[in-house]
Each structure stands twice: as C-alpha cells, then as structure tokens.
Amino acid sequence: MSTSTPILVLGGTGTVGSRVADHLRGAGHSTRVATRHAECRFDWSIPDTWGPALAGIQTMYVLLPDDTGMPTSFMQEARRSGVRRVVLHSDRGIDVMNVTHLQETERQVRESGCDWTIVRPDWFNQDFETFFRQSVLDGRLCVPIGSTRQGFVDADDIAAVTAQALTRKDHIGQILPLTGPRALSFPEALTHIHDATGLTIDFDGTPDAYRDSLRAEGTPDEVVDTLIENFSAAAAQGDTTPTGIVEEILQRPGKDFSTYAREAAARGVWQKP
Structure with a gap:
C-alpha cells in the first residue's frame, strides 16, 4: 500500500x-x-x-x-x-x-x-509486567482460571501481525485469533519468571482467593461476582490450543514465554524498588 x-x-x-x-x-x-x-x-x-x-x-x-x-x-x-x-x-x-x-x-x-x-x-506476555507486576513482586498472584493452559502471546508479535493486516490485503474480512507458540498454565508461566529472576511467586487459581484479593482492593461484590463468572466460563473451555496464526503470517516462530521472561528480567521489569 x-x-x-x-x-x-x-x-x-x-x-x-x-x-x-x-x-x-x-x-x-x-x-x-x-x-x-x-x-x-x-x-x-x-x-x-x-x-x-x-x-x-x-x-x-x-x-x-x-x-x-x-x-x-x-x-x-x-x-x-x-x-x-x-x-x-x-x-x-x-x-x-x-x-x-x-x-x-x-x-x-x-x-x-x-x-x-x-x-x-489471547493474554499478553506483557500482562506480567503491567497488570500482574505488583503481584509478581509481592510473591502471590490470584486469577480464578485454575490450572488451564492459556495462549500467552507476545505484544511484539501482536503488533507485527497488526502491521501486516494494516498494509497488506491478505487478511481483509478475517478475524485473527492470536496465541503464542505453546499454551501455558499460570503456574508454568510463573516458573519461567522464577527461573529468570529468582523470585518465588505462588499462584492461587480459586475463586475464593480472587474474591478476597479484589475485596481487599475495595472492588464491589457485584463486579467481583461477574468477573468470577466470566473467568469460570473461560476455565471451562479447557486448555488453549495454539492457533499458529502468528507463525503463518510472520513466517517465523512466535516468541516463547521463556524467551520473553528472560528478556523482561534483563530489562529489570521485576526489580524491587
């Protein structure tokens, strides 16, 4: 174009x-x-x-x-x-x-x-340095998704696919569901962060723990209930199957979460003040 x-x-x-x-x-x-x-x-x-x-x-x-x-x-x-x-x-x-x-x-x-x-x-790799960063530093993350594996995808790969969609005609009229190259549970993702940083982060995927954490932040119960209902529906879908669309469009491997974790740690995103 x-x-x-x-x-x-x-x-x-x-x-x-x-x-x-x-x-x-x-x-x-x-x-x-x-x-x-x-x-x-x-x-x-x-x-x-x-x-x-x-x-x-x-x-x-x-x-x-x-x-x-x-x-x-x-x-x-x-x-x-x-x-x-x-x-x-x-x-x-x-x-x-x-x-x-x-x-x-x-x-x-x-x-x-x-x-x-x-x-x-799907979930961004970078969610662990934005939305979840403080939980990583505190050593405890609660998301009511259980142990189901998610398709964590890197923001750089999302952006590269988006740039292709903006400048080429190949994807007009298409919906592109993007995942990383492999599905990981939250505990597995946190293990990669531990390996890259030495931080130990416990994960609790139960609704009760999530409810307690949001109540402590002052979130209204009706909002918490809706979030838990939606996360429960996502968990009920089971493990994510990687779509391979990133690899197909970019003609290269998508960034693995372990690579992301090492690079983010090298940037100091999880260094404590």
Missing part, C-alpha cells in the same frame, strides 16, 4: 499500540498516533477531537481503552472522512467471557462498509 497518506493509530501509546506504530514506521509508512495526550489529540468522549485525527486518513488501527466501547457514530464519521480500511484490536475471550462492549464494537466495524480485519489476541 502507498505510504503517501498516514495510517491512523488510535491507542498508539500503550503496550501494543506503541509497537504497532513502531512497526509501521520501521517499514516506511507514515503514521499518525492519536491519543488524549499525543500531539494529535483524540478522546473517545469528545467527538470534536475525532475530525482532526481522521482528516486525510484512509487506513486506521483502533485499540479502545479498557472497558470502553466504540461510540455508535464514530465509524459513520470515519467513513464520511474517507476511511476505507480499519483493523480493530479485540480480544480472544470476547465471546466466552461475554465482553459485550467489544462484541458491539466488532459489529460496528464489520457493518461499517470499510474493509476490516479484527485481531483477537
């Missing part, structure tokens, strides 16, 4: 979005990163910020903030502005965990009239 018009990256400063922008730039594509705090300001809750971000754009990547749905008028405005292609970052657990705001967002993208691709990653 031509690099004469920029590719819009919405959510381009986070774990995956920043990597998507880097991959695009590295391949020679003009890129416009738009967020609430970027040079090109974009705020989902302020429609007046949409037009300047969309101006002159034909292709865009959309990564929504956590627990945020796409406003119903956004795709209409994007289409009127000249957008003809969109790649949406979604979630592999969207249906089993009943992620309703992403289900609705996917529908809007599919029905927008644009060429579309939906990327659905």
